Amino acid sequence: MALLAIDTATPTLALAVSDDDGHVLAAFASRIPKMHATYAHPLMDEMLAVLSLEPQDIRGVIVGVGPGSYTGVRIGVTFAKVFAYALDIPIIGESSLAAAAFALRTHCGVVAVMWDARRKSVYSAVYRVQYGTFQEVLAEGKREIAAFMTSLAQVVQKDEAIYLVGDVAKAIYEQYASTFLLHPLIVADETASVYAEHLLALGYPELCTKMQSREVGDHGKDAHVLVPRYLQLAEAEARWLEKRRGSTGNESE
Amino acid sequence: MRWSERMKQRYEEHLRNGGPTEILAIESSCDETAAAVVRDGRVIISSVVASQMSSHERFGGVVPEVASRAHVEQISLVVDEALQKADRTLSELQAIAVTSGPGLIGALFVGVTAAKTLAQVAGLPIIDVHHLAGHMYAAALSDGVEPPFIALIVSGGHTELLQVNAGGEIIRLGKTRDDAAGEVFDKIARALELGYPGGPLIQQLASQGDPEYFDFPQAKLGDHSFDFSFSGLKSAVLLHLDRAKKSSQPLRKADIAASFQRAVVAALIAKTREALLQTGLDTLVVAGGVAANLALRDAAKSLCEELGIRLAVPDFWLCTDNAAMIGAAAYMRYKQRKLADLTLTGRAEFSIDQW
Numbered sequence: 001m002a003l004l005a006i007d008t009a010t011p012t013l014a015l016a017v018s019d020d021d022g023h024v025l026a027a028f029a030s031r032i033p034k035m036h037a038t039y040a041h042p043l044m045d046e047m048l049a050v051l052s053l054e055p056q057d058i059r060g061v062i063v064g065v066g067p068g069s070y071t072g073v074r075i076g077v078t079f080a081k082v083f084a085y086a087l088d089i090p091i092i093g094e095s096s097l098a099a100a101a102f103a104l105r106t107h108c109g110v111v112a113v114m115w116d117a118r119r120k121s122v123y124s125a126v127y128r129v130q131y132g133t134f135q136e137v138l139a140e141g142k143r144e145i146a147a148f149m150t151s152l153a154q155v156v157q158k159d160e161a162i163y164l165v166g167d168v169a170k171a172i173y174e175q176y177a178s179t180f181l182l183h184p185l186i187v188a189d190e191t192a193s194v195y196a197e198h199l200l201a202l203g204y205p206e207l208c209t210k211m212q213s214r215e216v217g218d219h220g221k222d223a224h225v226l227v228p229r230y231l232q233l234a235e236a237e238a239r240w241l242e243k244r245r246g247s248t249g250n251e252s253e
Numbered sequence: 254m255r256w257s258e259r260m261k262q263r264y265e266e267h268l269r270n271g272g273p274t275e276i277l278a279i280e281s282s283c284d285e286t287a288a289a290v291v292r293d294g295r296v297i298i299s300s301v302v303a304s305q306m307s308s309h310e311r312f313g314g315v316v317p318e319v320a321s322r323a324h325v326e327q328i329s330l331v332v333d334e335a336l337q338k339a340d341r342t343l344s345e346l347q348a349i350a351v352t353s354g355p356g357l358i359g360a361l362f363v364g365v366t367a368a369k370t371l372a373q374v375a376g377l378p379i380i381d382v383h384h385l386a387g388h389m390y391a392a393a394l395s396d397g398v399e400p401p402f403i404a405l406i407v408s409g410g411h412t413e414l415l416q417v418n419a420g421g422e423i424i425r426l427g428k429t430r431d432d433a434a435g436e437v438f439d440k441i442a443r444a445l446e447l448g449y450p451g452g453p454l455i456q457q458l459a460s461q462g463d464p465e466y467f468d469f470p471q472a473k474l475g476d477h478s479f480d481f482s483f484s485g486l487k488s489a490v491l492l493h494l495d496r497a498k499k500s501s502q503p504l505r506k507a508d509i510a511a512s513f514q515r516a517v518v519a520a521l522i523a524k525t526r527e528a529l530l531q532t533g534l535d536t537l538v539v540a541g542g543v544a545a546n547l548a549l550r551d552a553a554k555s556l557c558e559e560l561g562i563r564l565a566v567p568d569f570w571l572c573t574d575n576a577a578m579i580g581a582a583a584y585m586r587y588k589q590r591k592l593a594d595l596t597l598t599g600r601a602e603f604s605i606d607q608w
């Protein structure tokens with residue numbers, strides 16, 4: 001019996017399989033952007049074959065629901081929800097940002113995750129890690145870089161180390177090093193990446209709770225409502241709402 | 254055991270032992286999330302279409318990102334409903350078929366990913382279906398037609414004239430060089446301020462107009478080409494509208510719609526007639542969203558009566574995007590051992606003669 005974790009929200013395609021206790025049996029990551037749709041299934045097939053497992057041996061799924069690349073995240077979410085539906089097993093979605101930060105959970109300080117969201121903005125969140133404990137201190141959001149730095153300055157405590165994680169970490173380090181002179185400021189990862197073993201570790205407690213609390217046969221239904229966390233409206237939709245707000249505003253005048 | 258081994262065992266066993274072939278098909282290339290179970294390429298056991306029409310209507314056209322998001326929300330529900338209505342479980346089926354292109358790439362990824370996952374879990378073969386081949390084989394569901402035939406496929410994104418040989422091999426005789434016929438319907442409908450989608454609205458208005466009132470031009474594309482062109486016709490209608498609006502004359506909207514529709518149909522039928530005469534084939538299939546247009550159906554009927562050949566047109570509800578047509582198209586491939594594998598991916602551009 002085994003558990004599956006998958007994340008495709010970043011340029012890294014990440015898959016992991018663990019045993020029922022959450023011990024990783026196999027983990028895979030590749031950084032070939034835009035190939036997630038092609039390779040997620042063959043790699044999964046390979047991984048299960050190496051472990052002498054069948055898809056039917058998987059008892060629960062953890063999927064990274066973004067934020068990240070819209071197209072990318074949809075591949076992992078579709079994969080995971082259809083997988084869970086077809087096998088009638090529980091599924092949970094976890095923040096891809098949190099999963100990236102979870103890699104540093106045995107450190108001590110705050111982890112600021114920031115992935116390029118274009119136009120000087122980032123998908124971002126801040127977590128506090130203390131030798132294994134993990135706590136969100138700034139909820140995930142799409143923010144302008146400057147605003148994110150202001151928020152980061154507000155949540156960080158005196159002398160606390162700041163770990164920068166993400167594809168804009170280096171650039172931000174260079175620009176903001178002087179702002180955080182009183183803190184150890186460390187670029188911990190310069191890529192936007194999620195590794196599925198971290199996603200698995202992050203989601204494991206919640207998945208276990210869910211597996212134990214539900215009647216068998218009810219599980220597959222959760223898959224239907226699982227959707228990516230885009231953190232923003234589709235552009236056309238945002239413009240349409242804007243226009244409508246404008247026109248109803250005029251009407252009420 | 255790897256998927257390929259599990260799949261091959263089942264597949265070979267089924268080909269050896271015979272029995273009905275029931276395929277679960279998925280279609281997500283544009284703005285419909287659809288799934289269906291089809292038996293032997295002919296019988297629809299279930300067909301479910303979740304239309305996003307109402308979410309795109311306000312934008313005056315399909316917005317790719319909005320479509321992709323809706324597909325993710327709908328996909329497992331639609332598959333589940335198709336299986337429930339068919340009263341089948343995955344393991345009772347013989348294959349999973351899916352549209353891999355052409356279409357909106359983000360939308361295609363959702364369907365293809367879902368199909369590969371279902372196939373992987375259940376150890377079933379995957380069959381890759383070209384969207385236009387799906388439209389064409391919709392006629393098999395309504396009429397039982399089998400190749401060889403000439404197929405005229407007309408939709409919002411495509412206008413193609415195909416020769417389909419007895420084994421299913423497709424030779425593209427002609428295509429549109431600019432706008433697709435359905436696209437021109439949409440554009441003219443917008444210019445006439447009718448709304449979206451344009452096809453049914455133009456048809457409705459045209460029924461009250463005189464198709465001979467205006468003589469809009471038809472493209473002449475050299476002597477032997479089977480290609481279509483609608484941009485000249487579109488420009489002529491738009492120019493006429495422009496002038497009419499500036500003058501004080503009343504706008505003869507119904508006559509414009511009727512005359513425009515006649516010109517499109519005449520262009521489509523002229524090339525189709527040539528193709529039938531040249532190949533000597535005795536069956537015509539007219540398919541795609543625009544095949545729901547009554548003027549086109551009537552003209553195709555007259556043509557086939559005149560030439561003494563058979564006409565196969567899908568039922569109205571099978572002309573627009575659905576998954577049953579994908580299941581119908583997949584059947585021949587299943588029999589011919591043309592299977593895809595787990596690396597199958599979406600293709601925004603996908604020429605039908607590459608299928």
Ligand SMILES: [Zn+2]
Binds near residue numbers: 408542
């Ligand atoms: Zn179509």
